[in-house]
Amino acid sequence: MSEQKDIDRTRYFELKKQLEEASRLYYKDGVSPMSDQDFDFGLKEMEALEAKYPELRGKGSLTQKVGSDLTNDFAKVAHAVPMLSIANVYSEEEMREFVKAAEEGLSSFVSRLSSKKWICERKIDGVSLSVIYENGRLKQAATRGDGAQGDDVTLNALTIADIPEYFDAKKLKIDPSEIPQGTFEVRGEVYMEREAFERLNEQFILENKKTFQNCRNTVSGSLKLKSVAECKTRPMRFFAYHIPQSNNKTHEENLKQLKRLGFHTNDYWTADTVDEIMAISEKIGASRDSLPFDIDGMVVKLNDLQQQRELGSTSKSPRWAIAYKFKAERAYTPLLSVEFQVGRTGAVTPVANLAPVRLAGTTVKRATLHNFDEVARLDLHYGDTVGVEKGGEIIPKITDVKRELRPAGASPVVAPEKCPVCGEQLTHIDGEVILRCENLHCKAQVQCLFEHFVSREAMNIENLGPALIASLLATGKIKRIPDLYRLTLEDLESQERMAKKSAKNVFDAIQASKQRSLENLLHGLGIRFVGRTSARNIAKHFRTLEKIRTATVEELQNVTDVGERIGKSVYEFFHTPLYTNEIDELVALGLPTEFKGVVKTLFQGQTAVITGTLPNMDRDEARKLIEENGGKVSGSVSKKTSWVLAGEAAGSKLTKANELGIPVHDEAWLMAQIANADESGDAPDENAGSSAGNFANEKASVSATPAEDQMSLNL
Numbered sequence: 001m002s003e004q005k006d007i008d009r010t011r012y013f014e015l016k017k018q019l020e021e022a023s024r025l026y027y028k029d030g031v032s033p034m035s036d037q038d039f040d041f042g043l044k045e046m047e048a049l050e051a052k053y054p055e056l057r058g059k060g061s062l063t064q065k066v067g068s069d070l071t072n073d074f075a076k077v078a079h080a081v082p083m084l085s086i087a088n089v090y091s092e093e094e095m096r097e098f099v100k101a102a103e104e105g106l107s108s109f110v111s112r113l114s115s116k117k118w119i120c121e122r123k124i125d126g127v128s129l130s131v132i133y134e135n136g137r138l139k140q141a142a143t144r145g146d147g148a149q150g151d152d153v154t155l156n157a158l159t160i161a162d163i164p165e166y167f168d169a170k171k172l173k174i175d176p177s178e179i180p181q182g183t184f185e186v187r188g189e190v191y192m193e194r195e196a197f198e199r200l201n202e203q204f205i206l207e208n209k210k211t212f213q214n215c216r217n218t219v220s221g222s223l224k225l226k227s228v229a230e231c232k233t234r235p236m237r238f239f240a241y242h243i244p245q246s247n248n249k250t251h252e253e254n255l256k257q258l259k260r261l262g263f264h265t266n267d268y269w270t271a272d273t274v275d276e277i278m279a280i281s282e283k284i285g286a287s288r289d290s291l292p293f294d295i296d297g298m299v300v301k302l303n304d305l306q307q308q309r310e311l312g313s314t315s316k317s318p319r320w321a322i323a324y325k326f327k328a329e330r331a332y333t334p335l336l337s338v339e340f341q342v343g344r345t346g347a348v349t350p351v352a353n354l355a356p357v358r359l360a361g362t363t364v365k366r367a368t369l370h371n372f373d374e375v376a377r378l379d380l381h382y383g384d385t386v387g388v389e390k391g392g393e394i395i396p397k398i399t400d401v402k403r404e405l406r407p408a409g410a411s412p413v414v415a416p417e418k419c420p421v422c423g424e425q426l427t428h429i430d431g432e433v434i435l436r437c438e439n440l441h442c443k444a445q446v447q448c449l450f451e452h453f454v455s456r457e458a459m460n461i462e463n464l465g466p467a468l469i470a471s472l473l474a475t476g477k478i479k480r481i482p483d484l485y486r487l488t489l490e491d492l493e494s495q496e497r498m499a500k501k502s503a504k505n506v507f508d509a510i511q512a513s514k515q516r517s518l519e520n521l522l523h524g525l526g527i528r529f530v531g532r533t534s535a536r537n538i539a540k541h542f543r544t545l546e547k548i549r550t551a552t553v554e555e556l557q558n559v560t561d562v563g564e565r566i567g568k569s570v571y572e573f574f575h576t577p578l579y580t581n582e583i584d585e586l587v588a589l590g591l592p593t594e595f596k597g598v599v600k601t602l603f604q605g606q607t608a609v610i611t612g613t614l615p616n617m618d619r620d621e622a623r624k625l626i627e628e629n630g631g632k633v634s635g636s637v638s639k640k641t642s643w644v645l646a647g648e649a650a651g652s653k654l655t656k657a658n659e660l661g662i663p664v665h666d667e668a669w670l671m672a673q674i675a676n677a678d679e680s681g682d683a684p685d686e687n688a689g690s691s692a693g694n695f696a697n698e699k700a701s702v703s704a705t706p707a708e709d710q711m712s713l714n715l
């Protein structure tokens with residue numbers, strides 16, 4: 001193999017790995033580990049390498065298929081017309097190439113439409129959705145999925161007020177004959193306004209939940225919520241922009257039809273030449289900051305639907321449309337200093353303080369440097385003039401250094417050896433590029449440890465959010481975990497902005513957490529590598545805390561899915577005097593030392609209705625059982641009801657359930673469900689990582705950490 005080929009191949013596989021991982025996080029977890037532009041440029045580089053070495057191009061290559069958002073949580077539905085991506089360009093030159101190729105691919109470009117050849121629209125940064133109407137009534141809504149089939153998210157889509165449930169000719173002031181008969185599919189973008197997104201994140205911070213990075217990611221996470229009730233609290237909106245099987249002649253007519261049917265449609269501009277297209281892109285770009293929602297560019301589509309059909313699509317995107325994406329803006333400014341922030345998980349992130357500079361409508365004063373490999377790659381020196389970019393909503397980053405402007409005698413930025421917060425020696429773990437402080441009692445992490453301890457998957461202490469933890473730490477009311485259980489009502493009431501009633505709620509929640517099971521405590525302790533599942537497996541295996549404390553590494557390794565790494569970590573934890581003293585205290589304070597085997601997620605996300613007389617229990621008992629297992633009980637049957645628990649002499653509720661096709665079960669079914677779940681004893685794990693962070697797992701995982709820690713940068 002030639003040397004160049006070797007280099008190219010190495011680069012290709014490096015890119016492939018990086019982009020596949022980014023794609024997975026983006027579509028499945030709603031996280032953007034890199035900027036969209038970096039992703040797009042990486043993909044273009046892969047394409048170029050595949051063109052050079054066709055043997056590299058597999059059918060499953062990212063360059064050949066759309067990124068998949070499919071999950072196991074929803075039924076799959078096939079798309080009558082594939083839902084594709086849109087190819088993107090970043091420059092006028094590429095736009096010219098696209099337009100030229102499209103026009104050359106058509107037999108009759110000029111003749112069919114003498115003007116309005118192209119339609120330009122804003123490219124809204126959300127998530128695409130297919131909505132199907134049957135004789136004017138909404139029947140189904142699905143995500144793009146892998147393009148061929150998507151997740152059926154009908155119930156969640158129904159929470160979006162912009163999506164009509166049916167077309168009412170009278171209300172719409174249209175002729176009844178305009179209501180599409182038979183199957184009518186509408187495609188559009190679900191999005192969230194910036195203000196709603198910010199409010200939601202503020203709420204999440206108060207509730208001790210993980211925040212979202214940007215509007216798009218919030219929407220992608222919200223559409224996939226298993227609880228419709230929770231989905232309702234996420235104010236999403238919808239723009240319709242496409243009718244895949246249309247009887248109209250042009251895209252413009254489609255947009256007008258959608259509008260008449262009551263959909264919000266995007267503003268659009270018509271163009272005949274590339275010059276006109278570019279002028280429109282200028283206009284769209286200039287208005288970007290004044291819009292209430294995020295856009296990431298402009299979509300240009302052939303107006304004539306016959307011509308669209310003539311050009312067709314590749315396996316990934318139509319040949320009749322292109323996305324002209326905004327280039328990340330870059331500005332140059334002097335680096336004033338570098339701060340080393342210790343994140344919630346102990347990761348040390350270098351953050352640059354910059355001379356303030358205007359960039360993409362905001363003033364930038366700080367930028368992330370990600371990690372020390374990045375600092376080395378940039379060859380960053382104090383006093384350097386650096387380039388900063390803001391891609392999408394992502395925190396600004398430093399892209400390059402103007403070497404020629406470096407002051408004489410400038411010293412390089414180097415990684416600290418000791419934790420800037422606690423002074424502990426920092427470590428590199430298992431080839432990670434990330435430097436960490438591993439001292440669980442480091443002040444930077446104490447906040448994190450408490451947040452983790454009270455999180456839903458650990459001790460589930462509601463109402464004790466990050467702000468209150470910070471305040472309790474600052475006032476010295478808590479230093480170590482056992483202190484939580486010694487807090488008095490007065491301690492809580494004395495915190496700033498703490499109403500009497502809230503203080504009581506928190507106090508009660510702390511006391512109530514003593515009733516939880518051993519695995520919750522074990523998980524909450526933040527033992528390295530011990531996530532929710534391992535904690536549960538270990539607790540289930542040994543049944544009591546005492547047995548875990550005295551287990552050998554070998555005995556620990558007998559537990560399902562516990563290997564040497566976890567075994568050793570648990571053993572070490574329980575043989576470190578600092579921690580064992582703490583455990584003794586916790587035990588004395590009445591924290592759970594036994595595995596109770598309660599499954600709390602059996603009915604999670606489900607809403608039940610109880611009706612009639614049950615043979616062995618009264619309704620209140622049934623309600624308690626359902627609620628204890630994570631379900632909700634509602635008083636009336638609606639489309640949102642998951643199932644009905646019916647007994648003797650059930651009346652109208654049962655009739656209604658049958659009408660709506662909602663499953664009806666009896667008491668024996670309920671008992672069998674609960675018995676089954678108790679026996680298998682395992683809470684399903686799909687939720688891992690979706691709620692309050694899994695401290696131990698994050699520590700062990702490279703990929704989850706940078707995004708996590710970026711969130712706490714306070715830029």
Ligand SMILES: NC(=O)c1ccc[n+]([C@@H]2O[C@H](COP(=O)([O-])OP(=O)(O)OC[C@H]3O[C@@H](n4cnc5c(N)ncnc54)[C@H](O)[C@@H]3O)[C@@H](O)[C@H]2O)c1
Nearest residue numbers: 022023026032033034035036039085086121123124128299
């Ligand atoms: N940051 C990351 O780590 C990361 C990872 C993977 C993918 N991505 C981003 O996702 C992109 C791929 O996603 P994609 O396939 O959904 O493509 P895309 O988002 O770039 O473009 C296609 C989509 O645009 C949307 N759209 C918005 N307004 C529209 C309009 N007016 N008309 C038509 N469509 C409109 C539709 O949902 C359509 O599916 C990549 O190019 C990259 O930018 C980012």
Ligand SMILES: [Zn+2]
Nearest residue numbers: 419422437442
């Ligand atoms: Zn430290």
